[in-house]
Amino acid sequence: MNYDTDIAIVGGGLNGAMMGLALAKAGFRITIIDSLTSKSQQDPQFDGRCYSLALASIRLMQALGLWEALAPNAQPILEIKAADGRAYSNPSPYFLHFDHHEIEEGPMGHMVEDRHLRPLLQQRLQSAANISYRAGLSVSEMAISDTHAQLILDTQEIITTRLVIGADGRQSQTAQRAGIKRTGWRYGQTSLVCALSHDTPHQGIACQYFMPPGPLAILPLKGNRSSIVWTESDANATTIMAMDDKDYLAVLQPRIGDYLGKIELAGARYSYPLDLTIAQNYVAPRMALVGDAAHGVHPIAGQGLNLGLRDIAALSEVLSDARLRGEDFSSLAVLLRYQEWRRFDTTALALATDAVNKLFSNDNTLLRTLRDLGMGAINRMPTLRRSFIREAAGLTGELPRLMQ
Numbered sequence: 001m002n003y004d005t006d007i008a009i010v011g012g013g014l015n016g017a018m019m020g021l022a023l024a025k026a027g028f029r030i031t032i033i034d035s036l037t038s039k040s041q042q043d044p045q046f047d048g049r050c051y052s053l054a055l056a057s058i059r060l061m062q063a064l065g066l067w068e069a070l071a072p073n074a075q076p077i078l079e080i081k082a083a084d085g086r087a088y089s090n091p092s093p094y095f096l097h098f099d100h101h102e103i104e105e106g107p108m109g110h111m112v113e114d115r116h117l118r119p120l121l122q123q124r125l126q127s128a129a130n131i132s133y134r135a136g137l138s139v140s141e142m143a144i145s146d147t148h149a150q151l152i153l154d155t156q157e158i159i160t161t162r163l164v165i166g167a168d169g170r171q172s173q174t175a176q177r178a179g180i181k182r183t184g185w186r187y188g189q190t191s192l193v194c195a196l197s198h199d200t201p202h203q204g205i206a207c208q209y210f211m212p213p214g215p216l217a218i219l220p221l222k223g224n225r226s227s228i229v230w231t232e233s234d235a236n237a238t239t240i241m242a243m244d245d246k247d248y249l250a251v252l253q254p255r256i257g258d259y260l261g262k263i264e265l266a267g268a269r270y271s272y273p274l275d276l277t278i279a280q281n282y283v284a285p286r287m288a289l290v291g292d293a294a295h296g297v298h299p300i301a302g303q304g305l306n307l308g309l310r311d312i313a314a315l316s317e318v319l320s321d322a323r324l325r326g327e328d329f330s331s332l333a334v335l336l337r338y339q340e341w342r343r344f345d346t347t348a349l350a351l352a353t354d355a356v357n358k359l360f361s362n363d364n365t366l367l368r369t370l371r372d373l374g375m376g377a378i379n380r381m382p383t384l385r386r387s388f389i390r391e392a393a394g395l396t397g398e399l400p401r402l403m404q
């Protein structure tokens, strides 16, 4: 059988790109196909998100030779504070406080801006020796047989491969084409995202206020800047997005309070409707899913990309170990090892973020009292607090080698 490539990856977003780099580093010949042009992904306005990346994710980026270029623009997260909040009032005095000094490994994570990460990945895809990057082309069909898989592009070109990896996001057609069903629901919430500049330094502290319509995260960026992930009901979000910058800030300011001093917008405003979507299987014959194609979660814990990066580290380890042992790396028996490793963890986290969102995104007095007492109690238990910090740093569970 003549294969055009060992592994074809559908989707060259953040997860598809890093999946490709990890497998190319392990010696596989890779083809990545993405509907978007590379130029569009390198536009600094392409995506307003900034990612809180756990320590384990940073280790993967170090292993892939990406971190050196990202580090100068990445902001270490030194502390995390979380409390109930309301517009025009101080946050609840019962809060959770995590300080990175409580674990030995250092900062639990870093804030990395999409406008730095995405262009770097695009450049690396274009220069990697064993990656053929086919940007601006869509996969329109997939055919699987006992000996190979074929992807048919919108140009009618056919790519024959041993294995297809679907990194094509929440509406993954790769999963659909493999007959994989999804479980999930819309949240009726939208995250409003922007970057702010402010007078008072943030001291590397990430804050999360649980407001009745949804969480408000204020995340430190390099310099006197912060990334805002402000979750509102869909209806509120539509109204707020329609406001001009001055009115937008006037609604935001009383939610943040005055701890950052005077705030100003430092770039464009974005909005992301939220849903939960989990694929019922992560693998099928000659096919595996990673990133949001496998599990799209609520951003309340800033874990979506971190989960995808752990998929990548796990899948590349399973595939390269299989090949070293002389096994057929594309066989279902091998792919099932990846599913076994990742599916429980990701589903548990997806459901936990769902439960936290439901528990905190309301103004029920009884629930508010109970969760305030809960946060106050956890804060007084150093062992439990440390285990939360290790979880946030991505250091719990069976860590793939690329993250050790």
Ligand SMILES: Cc1cc2nc3c(=O)[nH]c(=O)nc-3n(C[C@H](O)[C@H](O)[C@H](O)COP(=O)(O)OP(=O)(O)OC[C@H]3O[C@@H](n4cnc5c(N)ncnc54)[C@H](O)[C@@H]3O)c2cc1C
Pocket: 010, 011, 012, 013, 014, 015, 016, 033, 034, 035, 036, 049, 050, 051, 052, 053, 137, 138, 139, 140, 167, 168, 169, 170, 173, 191, 193, 229, 272, 290, 291, 292, 293, 299, 302, 303, 304, 305, 306, 307, 308
């Ligand atoms: C408001 C918000 C804040 C977030 N904050 C954080 C955070 O702080 N930390 C964190 O870890 N995560 C965070 N996340 C989650 C993170 O943004 C996502 O998990 C991540 O961006 C998903 O990347 P992906 O590559 O899997 O999917 P996508 O970005 O959806 O990429 C899929 C790619 O596939 C391509 N594609 C689709 N179909 C085809 C086709 N048929 N042919 C060819 N190409 C195709 C698309 O063009 C696209 O480039 C946040 C999410 C939101 C909404």
